[in-house]
Amino acid sequence: MSDRLSVGDAAPDFTLPDADGNDVALADLRGENVIVYFYPAAMTPGCTKQACDFRDSLDSLAAHGYKVLGVSPDKPAKLAKFRERDGVTFPLLSDPDKQVLTAYGAFGEKTMYGKKVTGVIRSTFVIDPDGKVAVAQYNVKATGHVAKLRRDLGLD
Template identity: 90%
Template structure:
């Protein structure tokens, strides 16, 4: 388990493949506000709901100056199926090695159905234009999270 990030911390840099195998780097988005959310598994009910919520809010998030990236430990092939099945219109990135999940404190021990397990901790971060963490939210709910984030951001 890695340390959790806090507001003001430098966002850990990363380069990961998207659903088509193209590399996406956080440094390429410098100068923009970036919402990065970590989710356990593509094509599961909660993760689908969360991705569709971000998809449905994408136009207004982009109009307010935010890019969105979703990251999971799924392989690009599964992400492509997820994207195509649910019409996801923002990059879904593959972190099969869990290095970025660990760097953001989004992988470790959590409680699921009353049991302690090790896995992806559903988390959301906003990285500001200078590469600093502006929002760090751990153990977020799949349903209703995007609406709460929009309120937190004043959108």
């Protein structure tokens, strides 16, 4: 497990395939504010709720200059099913080898149902136009997280 990122750190660059197998590179989004959130598994109840909350807030986030990227260890085919089933309108990226998850400190030991396990740590980062971490949130809740993030960013 890697160390966690803090505000002001350089955001680790990455290039990952989206649900259609097309590469999406964080470096291509320099000059923009980007919300990158990491979630454990497509089409599970909590991850669906979180993705739908981002989807439902996307117009408002975009109006304030934010793009959204969701990252999980799922393969592109599963992400495509998730996108279609739930009408997700932002890129869902595939990180099956968990290199990007690890670089962001979003993969490692966590407590689930009172037991220590190794897995995806639900996390959200806001990357500023210069590629620096502006917000780093770990162990976020799936439900209500987007509303809290909007408040934290002063968008509500």
